Amino acid sequence: MQEFFDATNQEFIQWLNFQWNIEFECVRRDIDIQGSPERTLSRVVLQDKDGTLFLFEKFSKNKFQIRQNVAKAIEHLNDNGLKSALLYQKSNYGEFLPFFKDACFQLSFFLDSTGIKRPDYLSSSKIGKNFALFLICLSRASANIETKVFFKPFSIKKYIYKLFSEMKIYDNMVYQKYLPFLAFLEKEFMDVHDKLPVSFCHGDLHPLNVIWHHDQIRAVIDWEFAGIKPDIYDAANLVGCAGIENPDGLGMPMVITFLKKIRQNNLFSETGWRFFPEYLLALRFAWLSEWVKKKDRQMIEMEEAYMGILVNNMDIIRQGWGIKK
Numbered sequence: 009m010q011e012f013f014d015a016t017n018q019e020f021i022q023w024l025n026f027q028w029n030i031e032f033e034c035v036r037r038d039i040d041i042q043g044s045p046e047r048t049l050s051r052v053v054l055q056d057k058d059g060t061l062f063l064f065e066k067f068s069k070n071k072f073q074i075r076q077n078v079a080k081a082i083e084h085l086n087d088n089g090l091k092s093a094l095l096y097q098k099s100n101y102g103e104f105l106p107f108f109k110d111a112c113f114q115l116s117f118f119l120d121s122t123g124i125k126r127p128d129y130l131s132s133s134k135i136g137k138n139f140a141l142f143l144i145c146l147s148r149a150s151a152n153i154e155t156k157v158f159f160k161p162f163s164i165k166k167y168i169y170k171l172f173s174e175m176k177i178y179d180n181m182v183y184q185k186y187l188p189f190l191a192f193l194e195k196e197f198m199d200v201h202d203k204l205p206v207s208f209c210h211g212d213l214h215p216l217n218v219i220w221h222h223d224q225i226r227a228v229i230d231w232e233f234a235g236i237k238p239d240i241y242d243a244a245n246l247v248g249c250a251g252i253e254n255p256d257g258l259g260m261p262m263v264i265t266f267l268k269k270i271r272q273n274n275l276f277s278e279t280g281w282r283f284f285p286e287y288l289l290a291l292r293f294a295w296l297s298e299w300v301k302k303k304d305r306q307m308i309e310m311e312e313a314y315m316g317i318l319v320n321n322m323d324i325i326r327q328g329w330g331i332k333k
Contacts, residue, residue, distance in 0.1 A: 020108060024064075027099040027106050028115055031057040042121050043217060043230045049111065053118050061118035062097075072105055072112050078231045079104035079114070080157045081150075081208070090149035092142060094119070094219075094227040119227050121219040129215060130250055130257040134223040136265030139213075142225055143242055144273050150208035159208075159235035165201040168193070168293045171300075179300060182308060186296070189289065189315045197286040204238040204287075205277040211235060213242040214249040240280040243270060244288040248295075251288075252310070255317050259328045267329055282333065285325050289318045 021032050036053040041063065045051065051065040067075055085093040096104050097115045105112040129135050172190060175183035210217075211233030219227040246266070250257040257263060270276065276284070292315055299307040318325070326333060 023108055024113075027101075027113075028097055029100065030054070030062065030115075033057045033059075036061065039118070039120070041118075042123075042219060047230065047232050063116050063118040065114045067105070067112050067114065069107070069110060069112060074232060075105055075112070075114060077157050077159065078234055081153060081159075081234055082231060084153050084156045085146070085149045088149035088151065090145050092145070092225055092227050093149075093231070094229060119219045121226070122222055124215055124218075124220050124223070126215070127253040127257060130254060130260040130262045132223055133261040133265040135215075136262040136267075137269055138223065138225050139246060139262075140266045140269035140273075140275075142228060143213075143270065144275060146210065146242075147207060147239075147275055153208050154236070161206060162211075162235055162237045162241075163201070164238075164287070164290045164294065165198055167297075168290060171293055171297050175300065182300060185312055186293075186315075189293075189319060192319050193286060193290055197283055197290065200279065200283055201238075201290075204240070204280055204283070206236050207239040209234065209237040209239075209241045211237065211241070211245075213246045238280060238287065240276055240284050240287050241291070243267070243276070244284060244291050248288045248291055251318070252292075252295075252314050255314065258325055264328075271330075281331060284331060285318070285322055285329070289315060292318075 024030060024032055033055045036055050039053045039061070041051060041053060049066040049068055051063065054062045054064050056062070079096045082093045082095055086095050094116055097117070098104055099106045105114055107113075124135065168190065172183060172186075175186070210228060210231060212230055213228070217228060217230040218225055219229060243266070247258065247263050250260075250263050254260075271281070280287070292311060296308065296311050298304075299311060
């Protein structure tokens with residue numbers, strides 16, 4: 009995005025100032041930005057003349073509807089008290105994503121993060137508790153969100169079968185390696201999947217998508233995959249990410265405290281809780297899809313090893329989490 013802030017590009021800077029009443033001062037190239045850069049065309053931290061910092065993101069026009077839905081959803085969450093869902097700033101015309109030429113842009117306040125140490129965070133009960141409190145607040149704040157924003161329901165079952173049909177054609181070796189894990193899910197989980205209760209979910213909840221102040225959550229970012237999904241989705245993604253950091257992490261304080269707090273507040277249905285370990289396994293196929301697209305053989309092999317650990321130790325994992333089959 010640097011080309012837009014060339015000293016000679018006064019047209020764009022004037023447009024920026026007019027859209028959000030920002031008196032642009034400079035681009036802060038010295039500041040690291042948390043989150044996934046590949047979800048934008050580009051992004052920078054801006055500083056205005058008062059010293060206020062903003063995150064400014066550029067998207068292609070075909071991302072407009074997705075980003076618009078996300079912005080509306082986050083607005084709804086904020087209106088219902090979830091301030092850790094970082095709000096996007098509307099332009100003077102009331103737009104979340106005004107266009108400049110062939111791209112749209114989004115603005116939010118920039119928050120810095122202390123970060124957390126990986127995989128040491130797995131030993132922190134406080135982090136587990138704070139993740140649980142976030143999901144409890146998200147559940148409350150997202151009530152009636154479907155009246156404001158439409159999200160197509162997500163099915164990991166359909167996602168997995170589509171992935172396997174593609175791998176069979178384009179990467180048969182990976183297809184063959186992962187067939188045993190599909191067979192495991194087909195024993196019972198796939199038949200139950202469509203009966204799992206759904207709710208609004210963040211869609212990519214894990215420690216790197218959080219702005220931290222030590223062990224406290226300041227904000228949760230990267231909501232691009234938000235939508236209507238099984239109510240266990242966010243928890244399964246978070247715990248799954250903990251396990252691939254260190255399989256022992258599935259029994260460590262962060263995960264145990266997180267799941268205990270979730271259960272105490274009845275955030276899951278009984279069906280969801282019963283099939284939580286299987287859903288965690290199923291959700292790893294979304295990560296596998298990323299590794300296949302990137303042709304990342306190291307991560308493909310690591311994912312295979314991780315799924316093997318999950319399948320071979322499923323009874324032990326259930327016992328450790330207090331889940332009765």
